Amino acid sequence: MRDVLDRVGDKWSTLLLSVLATRPHRFSALLRAVPDISKRMLTQTLRDLERDGLVEREVFPTKPPAVEYRLTALGATILEPLGGLMAWADRSHAAIRAARARFDALSGL
Amino acid sequence: MRDVLDRVGDKWSTLLLSVLATRPHRFSALLRAVPDISKRMLTQTLRDLERDGLVEREVFPTKPPAVEYRLTALGATILEPLGGLMAWADRSHAAIRAARARFDALSGL
């Protein structure tokens, strides 16, 4: 249970899942689509998602090789609950930032 | 957006929110209700949740002091989307574990 949510809670995982939700992407396309992610973290996060069966990897034996990543059927099922959470975050981020500002102001006294 | 999900992705935060969903708890009660959390992490996680306005803290000036933590109205609103995700995790953990076993078996060749 916890390890499942750990993956969802991972910043890069959620971003990658939402990028792949639209259409399959190649490695370098993901690198461009997700600014600030390093090659290292992209590789590692994709491996984790693949290991969990949320993403699948297809290698085209061209020269130079191309690799495409896409959501699996299982991976597609997480989009709805994940979207619910992102919608909540979107609805609530103003209230959260206000709460933080209030808290920090009181702490700074 | 990311920092909001970071808090949700935090293992202890989600556990504390679901414990507090039933009723308010005192510090020591939370310590007992969430096995394996250290005093340090409990304090820190509660501060973060309080800072974000999801949890509120009430101090009773007794001797020795008692402190009660409860969800705020904002904190209560996250329970539904969070529940959706936990339900997904519950539905999918078998498939995920199977995918992991398959992946690890192929990696070990």
Place this chain on the structure above:
DNA sequence: CAGGATCCCTTCCGATACTG
């Protein structure tokens, strides 16, 4: 192009001891 390997710095976090 896609990714493995290495170095190294930073952050996380548990254990322990102390306080109002």
Place this chain on the structure above:
DNA sequence: CAGTATCGGAAGGGATCCTG
């Protein structure tokens, strides 16, 4: 009871270089 303070090991993750 409900914390705070400090230390030290473990883990996260960026930068860089190398390869099929």
